[in-house]
Structures are given as structure tokens and as C-alpha cells.
Amino acid sequence: MSATTGAIGSAIPQQRGGVLQTLRDSRVVAKRNLRRMTRIPEIVVFGMLQPVMFVLLFTYVMGGAIAVPGTSNDPNAYKQYLMAGIFAQTVTFATAGASAGIAEDMTKGLVDRFRSLPMARSAVLVGRTMADLVQTALTLVVLALVAFLIGWRVHKGLLDALGGFLLLLLLGYAFSWIGALIGLSVRSPEAATSAGLVWLFPLTFLSNAFVPVSTMPGWLQAIAYWNPFSATVQGVRQLFGNLPPGQHETHWTMEHAVGVSVGWSLLIIVLFSWLSVRKYRSAVG
Numbered sequence: 667m668s669a670t671t672g673a674i675g676s677a678i679p680q681q682r683g684g685v686l687q688t689l690r691d692s693r694v695v696a697k698r699n700l701r702r703m704t705r706i707p708e709i710v711v712f713g714m715l716q717p718v719m720f721v722l723l724f725t726y727v728m729g730g731a732i733a734v735p736g737t738s739n740d741p742n743a744y745k746q747y748l749m750a751g752i753f754a755q756t757v758t759f760a761t762a763g764a765s766a767g768i769a770e771d772m773t774k775g776l777v778d779r780f781r782s783l784p785m786a787r788s789a790v791l792v793g794r795t796m797a798d799l800v801q802t803a804l805t806l807v808v809l810a811l812v813a814f815l816i817g818w819r820v821h822k823g824l825l826d827a828l829g830g831f832l833l834l835l836l837l838g839y840a841f842s843w844i845g846a847l848i849g850l851s852v853r854s855p856e857a858a859t860s861a862g863l864v865w866l867f868p869l870t871f872l873s874n875a876f877v878p879v880s881t882m883p884g885w886l887q888a889i890a891y892w893n894p895f896s897a898t899v900q901g902v903r904q905l906f907g908n909l910p911p912g913q914h915e916t917h918w919t920m921e922h923a924v925g926v927s928v929g930w931s932l933l934i935i936v937l938f939s940w941l942s943v944r945k946y947r948s949a950v951g
Contacts, residue, residue: 688786695780695793699767700800710801713763714808717756721809724748724876725816732877734910742817747910749818750830750902751875754895756809757802757838758870761845762862764798768849769858788943795842802838806831821907830905833927837898840931843938850945875899879915891917894930901927 703710729744768791780790810831820827849858872889873879873896879887890896900923903909919926 688789688792691785691789692792692796694785695789696796696800697793699794699797703797703801709763710804713760713801714805716759717752717805717809718812720755721749721752721812721816724752734878743910745813745817746819746821746908747903748876749813750899750906750908751870751873752813753806753809753834753902754837754899755870755875756805757834758841758866758895759863760798760802760805760838761841761848761866762859763801764794764842764845765849765852765858765862766855767798768794768846769852770855772850773854787947791843791846791939791942791946795839795846798842798845799835799839802842803835806834818908822905826905826907829924830902833898833901833905833924836928836931837894840934840938843935843942846942847938847945850942869893869895873899874920879917891919894927894934896920897923897926897930 725745725748729748732744734740734743734747771790771794820830845862848861852858852861872886873893874890875895879890879896882890897919900915900920904923915921
């Protein structure tokens, strides 16, 4: 009896612990997701086309009708003002892809196969979000090149510019954890895509991404100023040197936009990574 029990026990994969082991397992899962992107390049290509379309539409269709205060109707001013908002929108819209990807893995039984391996359970989610972060970074590079071609410029030093892009990637990584929770909470990839996008539109448009907050009704201004998306957009504009000349936001969140953005992103990562891992364990337990 004891021999049989020992044989059965040795056949059951034992979950390995430790931070280093979790990181190693997460790297393996991330590589798997990145290889999938190279085998299905349409995922990457269409993910890049959407933000490029937003840049062109806002710049050449609506840009002429939107005046930025303090710029004396300079036709090039809106391009400088717009790009921080488009960059931030791009990294947050990647949430829908994260939701759909995790939901697809759940429905196809891939997660069950991972579960049969002696690996940290959180590695499935950490690896997925790491792979999404790499894809988001590639999209930002392409988008920055397109923006440069249409006249957008960085007016500060290299370190400030790198800081702006890191701020964007931190927000994107934070939102990918929201996407992970959504993907674990729905029953199909289609539902995950819809659920991953429906709340992002009000979040991005009730902000300073496309128009100054001062143009909104008073009750909406309060929402926009405390929106984590607005803090990131303002912080990126500061680091890129894209703030309109003479425009000074007096709200506390805008005066300390970089720190507020980092704080929001870290809070979202801590909260939603915990919720996602908890949901994952209950889903596969």
C-alpha cells in the first residue's frame, strides 16, 4: 500500500516555489507567447495598424477643428499635443488583446496542460503579461516613427524621452493585468475582446488625451483630472516637451503628473495581479 501511494505521489507534478523559479517559469511562458506572435504575424500587424489610423484620422480629419489654448491656432500644435494621448491610448487598448489571449488559452485547455507541469501557477499570467509588454513596446516604436514622419517632435533630452516611453510601458503593463482578470472572468475570447474594450473608450475620452480638460463641464473635469490615464498623458507631455506654451494646469494631479502616473500604475499592478492570480487559482483549482 505504501509503495503504491508513493508511486502515485511521485507521478503528481509538484508545484515549485520561490521568486527565482517563478521568474524562470514566467520567461518560458513569455517565450511561448512571443513565438506564437511570430507564427501569426497578423496579430502584430493589425495591432499596429489601429493606432496608426488613429494618428492619421485625428491629425488630418479632426485636427484642423480642434484649437489648443495658447498656441495661436498653430496648425502644427495639435500634432504635438495629440501624440501623448495616442501613445497612451495604444498601450491601454492592448488590454483587449491580453483578455482575448488568456480567454483563448482557458477555452482550449492550454492552461490545464500548464497546470500538469511542475511550475509556479502565477507564471502563466506573468509570462503572458510580459509577452504583451514586448508587443506593446514594438507597437510604440512603429507609432513613434509614423508620428515623426507627420511632424511630431520630442523637445527635451534623450533621458526625458526614454522616461516618457517607460511611463507609457508601465501603464500598459498595469492595464494588461486588468486584461488578464477580464480574460479569466469570461467564457469566450469574443466576450473577452468586447469586455476588454467597452470600458476603455470612456476612460480614454474622459481625459486630457484629445482635448484640454478645461473645455469640459465642471463635473467632468473632476473625473478627468483624477483619471490615471490623464496623469500618464500629462506626464508624457511634460517629459517629451509637448505641453502647449503658456498652458499651465493648476490641478494637483497635473502638477505632479509623473509621480501620480507611476503611483496609479503600481497600484493597479499590485491590486489586479493579486486578483488575477486569485481568480486563476480558483478557475483551475
